Amino acid sequence: MDELDFLFNECHPAFSSHSSWTKCRELMYGSLTCLGRRTVTGMLAASGNQFVDWSGAYRLFSQQRVDVTKILNVVQSNVLQETSSFPHIIAHMDDTIIKKTGKRIPGTAWRRDPLGPPFYTNFIWGQRFIQMSLALPRNGQTCQSRAIPIDFHHCPTVAKPRKTADKEQWDTYREEKKIAKLSRQGAERIKLLRNRLDDQKYNQKELVIGVDGSYTNKEVLKNLPHNTTLIGRIRKDTKLYTIPDKQTGSGRKRVYGERLPTPEQVRQSSQYPWQQVQAWAAGKVHKFDVKIIHDIRWRSAGPQNLALIVIRPLGYRLTKNAKVLYRDPAYLICTQTKMNIKDILQAYLWRWEIEVDFREEKTLLGCGQAQVRNQNSVESIPSFIVAVYGLLHLANYRANKLSKMELLPRPKWYPLKKQKRITTGDLLNNLRAQIWAKANKLNFSHFVNNETNTRSLRNESNSPISAFFYLRN
Structure with a gap:
């Protein structure tokens, strides 16, 4: 709680007045302690404001009395301070859909459901956002990491004009449609992040961004800013080329050389040797077999040199005696050919x-559950929830670094591990327990010690306080 308060105090310039800061602080704790839906009224009730005027909480977002971008900038600057010793700034970018039911909510439209079955395309009604996160490693470079969100940008589609609209309206629609494309918006968010890093005197540090296949295209690759490396996934049948030989004489210079095998053919070929690389994934350090080809070119990237990385699928067993199954292979490209394969x-x-x-x-935090219709509120409240999520994990990281935190012991069905990862559910439970213990004048340390001692006993009847502190959404 102390670290969370300290971080939120840094966000004071993001508010139009001190009263707005105070009200938003109450909403932040309401969103973290609420056990029901995270509507604005749910946050107010969780923070004990159910019998006071509620309209000020709505005006906080509808009249833009809080700049959520500045709160996320505070999160970004603190993450950069924690990772200042690392050679690169590692970022991730992806888009997500927040489901909605109201057809008159600004920015909503029919979207393709990413969780639908592969044999049938489902559609859902919702909003679309692009998120950028910075990696906050736990210890070192080959270790567990947490993604801390630093940007959550609303990306609505452009409304299509009627068939009877004039030519000027259709031309305007086509231009706005190009600008609203996710790939164009993603390229703009990368440029914005690079500019913010330059303003914070990180202009000499390389920004490494990991994206999926939807952002590994010419719109993003050909518009990368300086000191920015992109690592993205490509198709297994991508057409790749060598760098052309030096051309003598007149005529247009060649950009692409001889045709290379496709990534799938490279994986199957014995011409390219495998090398073993260690990296953290799925809770432990794995040994990955990879193939890497430097200095290749791809038409979607233009004249810049790339590196192709082919990752052999890992084997795993569903049970101890089951047969070995394999995941799919991965094919990556990296715009930095001199970067270490382990870092990539x-x-x-x-x-x-x-x-x-x-x-x-x-x-867990109910992003998108607020029932609002105002244009500003529809965009800013989900961003505020994401900012609270980032502040929560950043406060946990700093509290763990300063001293050993006093945490509620995990339920008995959790395995006892020395290097256990504190989940977001654990953080929310501990935060609620600290707040409720303080409000009811309970000794939190005594309760934690008592629960730790009785954890190994059988048929132990739990007290009402224990059941209360271990409530889940």
């Missing part, structure tokens, strides 16, 4: 954390 692989594997962010922001 680890930076991309850390990208999975942004998917964890999306799930926890929606399920």
Whole structure:
């Protein structure tokens, strides 16, 4: 709680007045302690404001009395301070859809459901956002990492004009449609992040961004800013080329040389040797077999040199005696040919954390559950929830670094591990327990010690306080 308060105090310039800061602080704790839906009224009730005027909480966002971008900038600057000793700044970018039901909510439209079955395309009604996160490693470069969100940008589609609209309206629609494309918006967010890093005197540090296949295209690759490396996934049948030989004489210079095998053919070929690289993934350090080809070119990237990385699929067993199954191979490109293969692989594997962010922001913190219709509120409240998520994990990281935190012991069905990862559910439980223990004048330390001692006993009847502190959404 102390670290969370300290971080939120740094966000004071993001508010139009001190009263707005105070009200937003109450909403922040309401969003973290609420056990129901994270609507604005749910946050107010969780913070004990259910019998006071509620309209000020709505005006906080509808009249733009809080600049959520500045709160996320505070999160970014603190993450950069924690990772200042690392040679690169590792970032992740991806988009997500927040489901909605109201057809008159600004920015909503029919979207393709990414969780639909592969044999049938489902559509859902919702909003679309692009998120950028910075990697916050736990210890060292080959270790566990947490993705801390620093940007959450609303990306609505452009409304299509009627068939009877004039030519000028259709021309305007086509131009706005190009600007609203996710790839164009993604390229703009990368440029904005690079500019912010330059303003914070990180202009000499390389920014390494991991993306999926939807952003590995010419719109992003041909518009990368300076000191920026992109690691993205490509198709297994991508057409790649060598660098052309030096051309003598007149005529237009060649950009692409001889045709190379496709990434799938490279994986199957014995011409390119495998090399073993260690990297952290799925809770431990794995040994990955990879192939790497330097100095290749791709038409989507233009005249810049790339590196191709082919990752052999890992084997795993569903049970101890089951047969070995294999995941799919991965094919990556990197715009920095001199970067260490170990750093490339680890930076991309850390990208999975942004998917964890999306799930926890929606399920645990209720991002998108606020029932608002105002244009400003529709955009800013989900961003505020994401900013609270980032502040929570940053406060946890700093509290762990300063001293050993006093945490609620995990339930008995959790395995006892020395290097256990503190989940977001654990953080929310501990924060609620600290707040409720303080409000009810309970000795939190005594309760934690008592629960730790009785954890190994059988048929132990839990007290009402224990059941109260271990409430889940």
